[in-house]
Amino acid sequence: MFRTKTCGExxxxxxxxxxxxxxxxxxxxxxxxxxFVDMRDRYGITQIVFNNEFDAELCDAANHLGREYVIQxxxxxxxxxxxxxxxxxxxxxxxxxxxxxxxxxxxxxxTIEDNTDGGDDLRMQYRYLDLRRSAVRKNLELRHKMxxxxxxxxxxxxxxxxxTPILIKSTPEGxxxxxxxxxxxxxxxxxxxxxxQLYKQLLMVxxxxxxxxxxKCFRDEDLRADRQPEFTQIDCEMSFVEQEDVLQMFEGLVxxxxxxxxxxxxxxxxxxxxxxxxxxxxxxxxxxxxxxxKFVELKDLTEGRNFVVFDSAEYVGGICAEGCASYTRKQIDxxxxxxxxxxIGAKGLVWVKVEPDGSIKSSVGKFYSEEDLKAxxxxxxxxxxxxxxxxxxxxxxxxxxxxxxxxxxxxxxxxRDKNTFAPxxxxxxxxxxxxxxxxRFYAMHHPFTKPKDEDIPMLDSDTGNVRANAYDMVINGVxxxxxxxxxxxxxxxxxxxxxxxxxxxxxxxxxxxxxxxxKYGAPPHAGLAFGFDRFVSMLAGLDxxxxxxxxxxxxxxxxxxxxxxxxxxxxxLEELYIKLDTERIEKSxxxx
Numbered sequence: 174m175f176r177t178k179t180c181g182e183x184x185x186x187x188x189x190x191x192x193x194x195x196x197x198x199x200x201x202x203x204x205x206x207x208x209f210v211d212m213r214d215r216y217g218i219t220q221i222v223f224n225n226e227f228d229a230e231l232c233d234a235a236n237h238l239g240r241e242y243v244i245q246x247x248x249x250x251x252x253x254x255x256x257x258x259x260x261x262x263x264x265x266x267x268x269x270x271x272x273x274x275x276x277x278x279x280x281x282x283x284t285i286e287d288n289t290d291g292g293d294d295l296r297m298q299y300r301y302l303d304l305r306r307s308a309v310r311k312n313l314e315l316r317h318k319m320x321x322x323x324x325x326x327x328x329x330x331x332x333x334x335x336x337t338p339i340l341i342k343s344t345p346e347g348x349x350x351x352x353x354x355x356x357x358x359x360x361x362x363x364x365x366x367x368x369x370q371l372y373k374q375l376l377m378v379x380x381x382x383x384x385x386x387x388x389k390c391f392r393d394e395d396l397r398a399d400r401q402p403e404f405t406q407i408d409c410e411m412s413f414v415e416q417e418d419v420l421q422m423f424e425g426l427v428x429x430x431x432x433x434x435x436x437x438x439x440x441x442x443x444x445x446x447x448x449x450x451x452x453x454x455x456x457x458x459x460x461x462x463x464x465x466x467k468f469v470e471l472k473d474l475t476e477g478r479n480f481v482v483f484d485s486a487e488y489v490g491g492i493c494a495e496g497c498a499s500y501t502r503k504q505i506d507x508x509x510x511x512x513x514x515x516x517i518g519a520k521g522l523v524w525v526k527v528e529p530d531g532s533i534k535s536s537v538g539k540f541y542s543e544e545d546l547k548a549x550x551x552x553x554x555x556x557x558x559x560x561x562x563x564x565x566x567x568x569x570x571x572x573x574x575x576x577x578x579x580x581x582x583x584x585x586x587x588x589r590d591k592n593t594f595a596p597x598x599x600x601x602x603x604x605x606x607x608x609x610x611x612x613r614f615y616a617m618h619h620p621f622t623k624p625k626d627e628d629i630p631m632l633d634s635d636t637g638n639v640r641a642n643a644y645d646m647v648i649n650g651v652x653x654x655x656x657x658x659x660x661x662x663x664x665x666x667x668x669x670x671x672x673x674x675x676x677x678x679x680x681x682x683x684x685x686x687x688x689x690x691x692k693y694g695a696p697p698h699a700g701l702a703f704g705f706d707r708f709v710s711m712l713a714g715l716d717x718x719x720x721x722x723x724x725x726x727x728x729x730x731x732x733x734x735x736x737x738x739x740x741x742x743x744x745x746l747e748e749l750y751i752k753l754d755t756e757r758i759e760k761s762x763x764x765x
Contacts, residue, residue, distance in 0.1 A: 176194050181215075193247045198244060207224055209223075251267070348367055374687060461580065487566065494562060509522040525561040562582070654702055658699040
């Protein structure tokens with residue numbers, strides 16, 4: 174055996190044992206006639222001691238070890254005189270009797286430490302080295318632990334894990350598909366699944382009434398911290414259920430995982446908020462409710478004072494930032510520049526301060542009397558020492574900008590603690606969203622979402638106000654997962670396709686196999702999918718999902734380690750009946 178123990182398991186109770194360890198050299202320290210080697214494997218770090226007085230040749234060999242050398246050590250476990258309380262093995266050390274260099278290493282391009290000196294691109298290029306860092310490894314261990322526990326919980330609830338195909342037919346699901354050419358079917362393409370949506374519904378038709386899958390999904394879309402071109406869903410579907418059944422089942426799952434992983438108890442039912450209220454009070458369909466600062470509408474109190482910005486606005490709304498009346502002009506200017514950023518889009522910021530003595534000051538004081546401003550403060554429940562921040566404009570864009578301002582103030586005031594978790598369900602989403610450019614409705618979720626029963630008569634007469642039986646699990650301003658009741662009635666599904674602009678031929682071409690299946694007795698069914706990567710990153714306290722994935726892509730969708738995507742041979746292109754438009758590729762500036 175290369176080892177009898179790992180580098181993380183020895184304790185004082187093992188004192189006197191002769192052991193054999195194998196792993197990597199973390200660091201070498203020379204102190205007089207002693208050489209100390211920190212030896213690392215996946216399980217931890219153990220200090221190895223080489224004494225020049227007892228074995229000069231062995232000590233000299235230890236002095237020539239480099240970082241990341243792979244070594245094997247034999248020796249006796251002894252109590253350390255200078256203990257290290259920062260590591261689990263810090264009470265012991267190994268007095269080395271034998272050293273074998275199993276493999277040498279070049280000097281790594283960055284230090285293999287929790288606080289590394291490697292930048293993101295360099296770490297991604299040498300990801301196999303980055304994965305040796307305990308900070309990254311722990312994220313993958315957490316992912317593994319969660320995966321096992323998810324499977325155990327769902328298995329106990331009667332769910333059956335079923336794998337669905339990776340090479341499928343392209344169907345419109347909101348984002349661009351990744352496509353795969355078929356050599357055996359020239360000119361035709363598979364798509365990689367954006368989700369197993371159609372297959373899990375077919376499993377319900379097949380009678381598998383409780384399905385789940387930890388499924389790989391693919392979307393060709395612009396990336397950000399919580400997106401990757403390939404990601405993992407905890408994908409679930411149930412038959413003979415209503416919305417309440419789904420919410421109860423998966424609220425239980427979330428509570429179970431938080432208890433198991435973080436020892437966090439949610440001993441209450443998660444609050445529920447309609448989409449309309451989420452937008453009205455938070456300007457977001459994934460509100461962060463760890464703190465207050467709910468929106469207050471002020472339009473009716475601001476009219477008729479000849480302040481054109483408010484008079485001409487469709488919406489005037491504010492938030493009350495507690496204790497911020499002391500903000501300086503410089504700090505307020507920073508907030509003004511923040512909301513004027515192109516990605517936020519506000520034209521300016523109005524402030525009202527309630528001073529500690531109760532007097533009121535405002536950036537629009539010349540237009541409004543103190544009585545006017547006091548009315549605003551009263552509606553916002555602003556107390557002495559507070560400051561009201563106000564934006565105005567078209568309703569939805571202004572609410573979204575005010576949401577960004579609210580989150581920024583939450584950060585500045587330390588109200589968004591990563592160790593505090595505030596879950597809720599957002600329900601009753603709109604069924605459709607209107608696109609001005611194409612002048613038609615699109616499904617807010619997907620074409621198979623079931624409308625509220627009471628809203629079905631409005632499908633033709635008041636299409637934009639039809640609500641969906643759709644729900645999202647939101648925690649700390651992050652959409653952790655979502656789903657809906659599905660349409661299982663063929664006539665209603667045909668109606669949905671019609672409203673979404675599908676011709677009968679187009680609907681048959683893209684979804685004919687599902688519609689055919691529905692003719693043979695589709696049960697009432699519903700589902701939900703959690704973002705597994707997001708779930709892990711939240712419990713790990715990370716801002717990005719990248720470090721929960723063993724080999725992630727960068728923000729350009731590239732694998733920095735193996736330089737994918739890359740070109741393929743001309744012979745392969747010919748086999749696939751593909752000819753590249755090289756002139757257009759060159760104009761795009763794409764990497765060759």
